[in-house]
Amino acid sequence: MGSNPSITSVCYKGAENRCMNESRDKDTFEQRLAAAQDKAGMTRPKANEAQSGAGAAQKAINLAMRLGVELVAAMVIAVVIGWGLDRLFHTKPWLMVLMVPVGMAAGLRNLVRATGSKTGNRED
Amino acid sequence: MAGPSIDALGQFRLSTGLGPLGAAINFTNSNEAMLASAAIIVVLFVLGLRSRAIVPGRLQALIELLYEFVRNMCVDTIGEEGLRFFPLVFTLFSFILLGNLLGLFPYFFAFTSHIAVTLSLALFVFAFSTGVGFYTHGFRFFKFFVPEGVPVWLLPLLVPIEIISYLSRPVSLSVRLFANMTAGHVMWEVFAGFMLLLTASFGIFGAFASIVPLGLNVALVALELLVAGLQAYVFAILTCLYLHDAVHMH
Structure with missing residues (x-):
């Protein structure tokens, strides 16, 4: 699931067709986001390890x-x-x-x- | 014994709120706290979702965090059809969480520390999940009490056990929340009363010595904060579990 609040909040925006496009492109967007975060060193350690x-x-x-x-x-x-x-x-x-x-x-x-x-x- | 004594349960005594009008209709301080928590939830959500920014501000981020937390809990526990019950679970979760948190403040009343409140919440959840079970499965829901793959001659023994196990759900659900909240508040009161006793018995030395229970109380605040969140979470996830049983019947 989109655990990143900024992704889902697009859907609150009210623009219906934009929201649907967004969910269709969601997979590729999340992949790109993950790749970008990896590159920027923003990936957080797994919660299980931190426990x-x-x-x-x-x-x-x-x-x-x-x-x-x-x-x-x-x-x-x-x-x-x-x-x-x-x-x-x-x-x-x-x-x-x-x-x-x-x-x-x-x-x-x-x-x-x-x-x-x-x-x-x-x-x- | 003269002087101060520890009145650990006095904090749970009900009194009437809202002046003479409240006294006329028996509107208690517990009801006040419930209204306050409901009002705080509504105001927080209205304020937080007012801007509906793509990049959320602090308040909106908090609310989205809560929303997604409960939503994921619903979907993970009940399955995709769990989203039907999301409003119920979210309402219960936020109401109990706010009630627990409000009760942590001095002079505030923790309405979740009354078994009458938690038992009505739990009985509602119980009745609702049973209703969902009969609504989705009809009379086949009675098979929920018949364990699979056991010899027929064992059934007269096992069916009562299953039924009692099912009936004990609202009890365990309500007692857990009520006991945790009551125990925490009683511990606070006991340690705080102990400070007064120390001062009354040993004068200035007692006043210095009462730093120890004070420190314990400060530590207890952290613990109670954890318990307040955790018990709201436990109540919500058990609601989800019961609904899962009602929907999937195993």
């Missing part, structure tokens, strides 16, 4: 925070559902007891989903 150990630690902390909440949230929902059903059917505490392992399993499912490649960092 230091501190950034990685921050990411790990965020992931841990996220996973903790995921685990607990499923549990809370399961217990609340079990409690509500118990009140409805007057079967205190059995449905809630039944829902606790289901909630645990759902929490683990959340964890797998949050960390697994299938939905975590989607490349598909």
Whole structure:
């Protein structure tokens, strides 16, 4: 995508046909721009390389925070559902007891989903 | 105990804003902060996009940066059809970001530190993404709760697990934002109150010693700034993830 704001801002300009021409020539323009930037030594280092150990630690902390909440949230929902059903059917505490392992399993499912490649960092 | 004490949760107390009129209709300081953040967003965008220069100025560059950031997030997470949901995601992102940032200022109210606010936002996202799922797939969306390739006798066990996992989304979405914002503000209040306690108990030495919690608070400002941006980002990207699930069903 055109990550350079100055390219896309041409399209805001309002001149419709000019905008369309611009998007048709965009590929060649971006190639020329990249070549010119290379020649002028303006190419920035990749963001991944710039990311230091501190950034990685921050990411790990965020992931841990996220996973903790995921685990607990499923549990809370399961217990609340079990409690509500118990009140409805007057079967205190059995449905809630039944829902606790289901909630645990759902929490683990959340964890797998949050960390697994299938939905975590989607490349598909 | 006499003297100052630490009232860490007093900052989240709601009071009525806008004078007697606000008191009559229960218009709280939380609502004031919401209106303020919405107004700031609108004013920023109107001012920033007024010139529509090819080479953007500072404000326009900031707004284009925000726009492209959220747009790329939508396209990368949901796919090309994600652009349909871009207005929603962008509104949520900018509203929560401004709310978090406004809450960092002294005497301002962080409305994202109330679970009532974050839970309504999360429930809206949840209801919307479920609606999108049923709109695009009809009743086939129920297959979302049936994992592929498992034996039939396991389904009575797995379907409730999937359903609870799905229902837990608004809870985790709202609790994450609410807990992060509340925790940060409570930490500030605790350290600031600790400075008062030190001064009250040890006099002039305590006043000197309270440089330590002051320094901690200054460091916390930087951390909270990061958290404010990050939690807005997390809320937006999880909205995108849920919409992706609703559109693609896997």
